[in-house]
Amino acid sequence: xxxVGFIGLGIMGGPMAVNLVKAGYDVLGYDVTPARTELLVxxxxxxxxxxxxxxxxxxxxxxxxxDSADVExxxxxxxxxxxxxRPGQLYIDTSSISPTTSRDVAEAAKPLGxxxxxxxVSGGEPGAIEGNLSIMVGGExxxxxxxxxxxxxxxxxxxxxxxxxAGQTVKAANQLIVAGTIxxxxxxxxxxxxxxxxxxxxxxxxxxxxxxxxxxxxxAAGMLARxxxxxxxxxxxHKDMGIVTSAAREAGVVIPLGSAVAQLIASxxxxxxxxxxxxxxxxxxxxxxxxxxx
Amino acid sequence: xxxVGFIGLGIMGGPMAVNLVKAGYDVLGYDVTPARTELLVxxxxxxxxxxxxxxxxxxxxxxxxxDSADVExxxxxxxxxxxxxRPGQLYIDTSSISPTTSRDVAEAAKPLGxxxxxxxVSGGEPGAIEGNLSIMVGGExxxxxxxxxxxxxxxxxxxxxxxxxAGQTVKAANQLIVAGTIxxxxxxxxxxxxxxxxxxxxxxxxxxxxxxxxxxxxxAAGMLARxxxxxxxxxxxHKDMGIVTSAAREAGVVIPLGSAVAQLIASxxxxxxxxxxxxxxxxxxxxxxxxxxx
Numbered sequence: 001x002x003x004v005g006f007i008g009l010g011i012m013g014g015p016m017a018v019n020l021v022k023a024g025y026d027v028l029g030y031d032v033t034p035a036r037t038e039l040l041v042x043x044x045x046x047x048x049x050x051x052x053x054x055x056x057x058x059x060x061x062x063x064x065x066x067d068s069a070d071v072e073x074x075x076x077x078x079x080x081x082x083x084x085x086r087p088g089q090l091y092i093d094t095s096s097i098s099p100t101t102s103r104d105v106a107e108a109a110k111p112l113g114x115x116x117x118x119x120x121v122s123g124g125e126p127g128a129i130e131g132n133l134s135i136m137v138g139g140e141x142x143x144x145x146x147x148x149x150x151x152x153x154x155x156x157x158x159x160x161x162x163x164x165x166a167g168q169t170v171k172a173a174n175q176l177i178v179a180g181t182i183x184x185x186x187x188x189x190x191x192x193x194x195x196x197x198x199x200x201x202x203x204x205x206x207x208x209x210x211x212x213x214x215x216x217x218x219x220a221a222g223m224l225a226r227x228x229x230x231x232x233x234x235x236x237x238h239k240d241m242g243i244v245t246s247a248a249r250e251a252g253v254v255i256p257l258g259s260a261v262a263q264l265i266a267s268x269x270x271x272x273x274x275x276x277x278x279x280x281x282x283x284x285x286x287x288x289x290x291x292x293x294x
Numbered sequence: 295x296x297x298v299g300f301i302g303l304g305i306m307g308g309p310m311a312v313n314l315v316k317a318g319y320d321v322l323g324y325d326v327t328p329a330r331t332e333l334l335v336x337x338x339x340x341x342x343x344x345x346x347x348x349x350x351x352x353x354x355x356x357x358x359x360x361d362s363a364d365v366e367x368x369x370x371x372x373x374x375x376x377x378x379x380r381p382g383q384l385y386i387d388t389s390s391i392s393p394t395t396s397r398d399v400a401e402a403a404k405p406l407g408x409x410x411x412x413x414x415v416s417g418g419e420p421g422a423i424e425g426n427l428s429i430m431v432g433g434e435x436x437x438x439x440x441x442x443x444x445x446x447x448x449x450x451x452x453x454x455x456x457x458x459x460a461g462q463t464v465k466a467a468n469q470l471i472v473a474g475t476i477x478x479x480x481x482x483x484x485x486x487x488x489x490x491x492x493x494x495x496x497x498x499x500x501x502x503x504x505x506x507x508x509x510x511x512x513x514a515a516g517m518l519a520r521x522x523x524x525x526x527x528x529x530x531x532h533k534d535m536g537i538v539t540s541a542a543r544e545a546g547v548v549i550p551l552g553s554a555v556a557q558l559i560a561s562x563x564x565x566x567x568x569x570x571x572x573x574x575x576x577x578x579x580x581x582x583x584x585x586x587x588x
Contacts, residue, residue, distance in 0.1 A: 157499060173500060197455050211475070
């Protein structure tokens, strides 16, 4: 029986760990907030007292934490994962962080013989609960094959996309396209409303042609109704746009629309809307167009 | 038998007129370039000697011309459609033009009792040939119902979206979203390539999640291969972005990404790439990122 040490049992990590238990894995979970292990234990998993235990007793270590700084602390810290690991151990980081940090962790793990993969996910809380996340994996091909059984428990689409950091790069590209598409749909909606167009009929036509996208399919109705409860929060998308713009800058890649939408998301956060769904970009287009007082 | 006067038999209008013949309509076609009536006549239609004949002998008049200036000339000119029309006649303009021009034509037609619809299409040459265009219709609801049989011959999705000009507004929103999405995908591709990511695998994952869109489905493969033969030319998308940005400005709607991508398309045209497919926005992202010499 494979033991998985699972570190970070929040909104995403919690249900992922539970799904691993349901699939027959022995899951030893740890979170800085101890209460978060409760659901895992109820489901038949075990609670570890610290990172050291979760790593030392595990065959595979999985992390799902908030940002690059958290991964650095948890993986590279004095009492962290690598300090407690053994050669041949598999460490899968499913957090969404900077590709540079993912490469730094892989670099530090190499002399220890620890096999690292960056495996950020998309699909949000519903995807984590239903076990149908999309997972973009960077690292060595044979390590990917070794990790695949674990990843296929929590994800429906699990794809190896390149070397260390490549998973994060694809996740960053994903967040760039999602943010940009929400903004394009928001601009279209405000434009159509200004001309008295039947927006529901319009969205139906737009969704059926070359303009068709998942935001029109899944979010436009909520945008028309001004329902902005999250979903995926502006705060988190702001964090991700920081990763995208920094990573593009480091690579010398110029992303005019990506940068512009990063600024628009930053403005929503600065104006106190960080807790709203990212589709609230519509609110900002209305504000900029003088169509609502805030 | 209903006679359709069809004015403008180019890449789009030609096959649309032929489809009307095939569906049993008596089609009387006219184009400033007489050779363009040949395909229609071969298919069983008739060639008119001028606009006057195409309008006077028709029950329904359809136009498919290049831009707002062409519609103004053809519809409002001294020897144009309205000058030759009779009360109760239906005039459907399928050109993609400014919503303001569409409203001007409707305004001029009203005292004459001519029933005008703006009905721009999307789906390109293949959609025109296969008769499965998407058609966004602005105008009176009962005129839309009267025009529906004709429109459903050339289009698979035919939707009434609001008052005069609304069809053009939806088409403009369509072109905004399409241009912006191509640019977002282009930025993502250059970014992923810079990091050595397996782009084909990456596109597969991106297409499966919230970032999914028709550009990833239909155009990303050609973009990866740097195949930019049109398809839909930069020159035409530049014309359409002029309509979008002017119409947004007239309505006081601020479209940050729409405006930015309009500038990027303008730059491609200015640099001599107007004849390439709009997916050539990728070339500009590469140029801006110093990844190709031009």
